[in-house]
Amino acid sequence: MVAEGSRALKRGEVEALVREVLTARLRGEQPPPSRERHAAAPRTPGGPPNPLVVNVSARHMHVTPEHLQILFGTGAKLTKMKDLYQEGEFASEQLVTLVGPRQRIIPNVRILGPTRNYTQVELSYTDGVYLGIDLPLRISGNHDGTPGCTILGPKGAVNLSKGVIRAERHVHMSNDDMTYYGVRDGDQLKLRIDGPCGLLFERVRVRFHPKVVLEVHIDTDEGNACDLESATHMELMK
């Protein structure tokens, strides 16, 4: 049996609690949108050219300079909160609020910099269900037939007509990485996560760029499904 307490709960108390919670959420600081795991694989002759890093991409947004100015005012620039693993990429200090078709909101969604030539919102399926958006599974920048949403900033709102996606799980690779794993841009690999919630992700898409460092991106649902933080071993394989 569990210890317990009991008392009648008044409507006013519930309302006060709700107000407090919401205020805290709307004011609240959000952590940067990634949790990082490095495989404990020492670099050995014949071994992988780069350590395996798996990051959870929490919900975030990429933004055009034009949308940034609508949301944050004329002349607004993204300011860096924290560097991300890929050189030049950063979590900005700028946060927006998303509004979906069910009139539900997700506050404190962080913008990742630098600005891009498209605006894109990357959410987990959990977020999609909550907002009422049937998220398509896409690689960044492929927005044909994708839904939009309303984005609120401190200076204005953007009614985005498309660009809201679940990002397809993927691995950033340079030429060295692709050679080592024997794959080409667009191929798929498997990612094994051992641990109490161990699983094997299939269909991890290879994304080539000459200047990236090896990094797998999964989303929050995927990171939570395998409890990435408790992983005892990770392996990327064909």
Added chain:
Amino acid sequence: MVAEGSRALKRGEVEALVREVLTARLRGEQPPPSRERHAAAPRTPGGPPNPLVVNVSARHMHVTPEHLQILFGTGAKLTKMKDLYQEGEFASEQLVTLVGPRQRIIPNVRILGPTRNYTQVELSYTDGVYLGIDLPLRISGNHDGTPGCTILGPKGAVNLSKGVIRAERHVHMSNDDMTYYGVRDGDQLKLRIDGPCGLLFERVRVRFHPKVVLEVHIDTDEGNACDLESATHMELMK
């Protein structure tokens, strides 16, 4: 480029929106806590004795008769909203609100019936992060060292001292099922989900009961990670 709209957003408008959203959430109907998938495996001689059914268990609570009366008033009984897949189990009409240590709430958490001899709250890791609860991974009823939370009902509050868990992914099996798959109570199997977000769940715990029908339970994070609704094939294996 995306189409867009822009206008200044007044503080009063945001507050009104937030109020509306919260009211809707607190009033809102929640769907029953499962999404069901049957493998399209016709029963053939030598084949499995039961079709493979995979269900997503959304967040829910089991409750003792004593806690039910504190939350819903003296003499309160669970009333059935919907039968679940296992005979005798049902989603009740009774909903509670959970309050975690970060003063955040999750409203509309459904109680599953019938009542049990322990109170237990089953959440996804996403829920745990939101509430600020570091969820232990447990099989139902194993509450040693688990955290608690505050539970609000229309008639009172329970300060649960333990029993908040992430349920370990598991498969309910009768003797026939265990014989077919060649496993015993407590063994682990693998569950393969094919589809756009395909993956292989390891460590699916076998849970024996003489009167159950074959059913895998995964949680919302796991269901969303593999996008169970878009699954094209499912397989349970050693």
